[in-house]
Amino acid sequence: MTDAQSFYGRWAQVYDWLASAPGVASWRDRTADALALAPGDNVVEMGCGTGTNVPHLRERVGPSGRVVGIDVTREMLERAREQSARTGESVHYVQADAARPPVREADAVLATFVAGIFEDPAAAVDAWCDSVVPGGRVALLNFQRSPSALAAPLNLAFEGFVRLSAPGTRLSRRSHASAFERRVAAARERLTERTVDRRYDTFAGGFLGLLSGTVT
Template sequence: MRVKQYASAGGSYMLTHREYFNSKADIWDSLCAPEEKAKLETIIRGLNIAPGSTVLDVGCGTGILIPYLLAAVGPAGRIVALDIAEAMLERAQSKGFPANVEFICADVVSIPYPDATFDEVICNSAFPHFPHKLKALKEMARVLKPGGRVVICHTKARETINNLHRSLGGVIAGDQIPPGSEMMGMLVAAGLTGIEIDEGHDYYLASGVKARYE
């Protein structure tokens, strides 16, 4: 399957972020240690994603999350892996995932799918890099089915991630996970309910559910 590409709705910031992550594609998998992968597997299992679900993997990178999502949704499910960086997607595609995985090169603030398409929207290790975070959350909520869930997850604590980005500098120096109250406000403003924010000592989870009736 070829990677489908869509024009970015963003400005010049997308070029710099895209270039940054394209430049990291060849080494990205090596940056995810075995213990990080084990945590990801635990996180996805804990979400209790229903078999047969349609899942959007936002900021999928090289597809690190896809094996765990496939185990959750099973052969009757479907995964759409979305990223802004073409080189990341090409690396993910080269891993030989089954036909129920689709790759899309697009901007999270302009997801090329109709309203109410997905049962779950999972964003792993990407949310800090979205300059327009509320707009991104609203777009994720738009493509959710009523009763569907948005999940933001990381295998490190919020402050650990924020400090790491500051120390790396460059285009990602200011890419931060917002504090709890701000994150809560954005999830609510995106139209989500049942908000949960879990800031562990070595992980981060934030989620919300799209109302079944509006």
């Protein structure tokens, strides 16, 4: 078992509470919209956690579509399967490494809050793009420091957040946040290289960045 599996396995319930907090649903709606899903599409979420994005994805692909959630942590998937709003005939959960997903020919791929935990985020993005049919969309949602001057006090808490949310990733002792941000930047750079028709949005006071693009 990896450090990440052990960490998220212990904290799956708390993670689920935070991921379902009031106001978060609007973030998930905006992220799902970036995929430009249509009824009947097959969408895969890499690092799906407890499945809090699933209802938003399922709503867009309809009963004729399919939602696949991939996560390496068994306890996270068990939590997802316990929630009736996150299950159904069109929803499938797979325990696997999201950096090496066992899927192909998806119409879209979503990855929220996971790009910064991989040793090689660019390779993970390559795998995600390779999982999508030409013309399909890939979207990355990540936390980041806010550029707003008003957010300076909250930016001071960013280091602590990263230490808690990115376990077992061999981040620099000097600055976990800087290493985390470099990984997110590497993932975004690779997605930029692999896609066209890109869109970048920020919300939640600039603390969230959403990059999406169409795979060629």
